Amino acid sequence: MPDSSRPRLLPMTPRQQLRAPRKARRLTHLVLGLLILGVGVGLFVRAGLGLSPWDVLHQGISTRLPLSFGTVIVLLGLTILLLWIPMKQWPGLGTVANTFAVGPVADLTISVMPEIHGIGWQLAAMAAATVLAALGTGLYIGAQFSGGPRDGLMTGLHFKTGLSVRLIRTVMELTALGAGWLLGGVVGIGTAVFALSVGPLTQFFFRYTVVDIERR
Known part of the structure; x- marks a missing residue:
């Protein structure tokens, strides 16, 4: 059973999002979340153990079409x-x-971080990057200003189906991974770790990062 005492994500129009209360905290979550997410993405690349599932798909498509990554x-x-x-x-x-x-x-x-050498350090960087990506996602979506294209699809499916964010995110990541691999994208151990863990981690962080706008 879901915990009704916890703040929840609400489907809102852009106008409703801007008019909702607790703007200072929500803006803080938004900015901090996007910064953390960006650092996580860059660190994941530097780990050198494979791309995240969506980036495998991006790379796979770019190898088939005359388009840059x-x-x-x-x-x-x-x-x-x-x-x-x-x-x-x-x-x-x-x-x-x-x-x-x-x-x-x-x-x-990526530009300020040196290349990471040694499997131990690479694994540590990969794990940290995955946690940062999930935390950043939880913070910026929890700000209730709507998500990016992929995260918005995740929350839209959550509202439409009632399925958990954890399940939907994991299915999306695995679908992108499979399509990207078939198109020729590079897959590594980091790809599998990210695909299987980012959904549960994001769901976990939502317990603490969703800003409550229903209670004044």
Whole structure:
């Protein structure tokens, strides 16, 4: 049984998101979450043990089409946004912030962080990156300003089906992984760890990161 005493995510239009209470705390969660998520993405790349499932898909598509890796990320994100329409999901401040913040933070992390050598250090970096990605996701989605294209699809399916975020996120990651691998994307041990653990970890962090806007 879900714990009704805990704050919950609410489906809201962009206007409702901006009018909802506790804006200072929600904005803090949004900014901090996107920064942490971007660092996690960059650290995962530096771990050198495989790409995350969505990046395996991005790479797989880019090997089949005359498009750069970054262009595929943008175009796939826009395509996923179309799936929001039948679920009545609305892009909000979090969607825009995710689009423009995570990539640059990840690039900055990669540029300032040296290459990681030694399997022990690589495994530690991989584990830390996965936890950071889940924490960052929990914080910025918990701010209730809407999620990025992929996370918005996750929450939209959660609202539509009533299934747990943990299950939906895991299925999405495994689907992206399978499609990316079939298209030629690079898979490693880090890919499997991320796909299987980021959903449960995100669900765990939601217990503490969702801002309660129902109780004044």
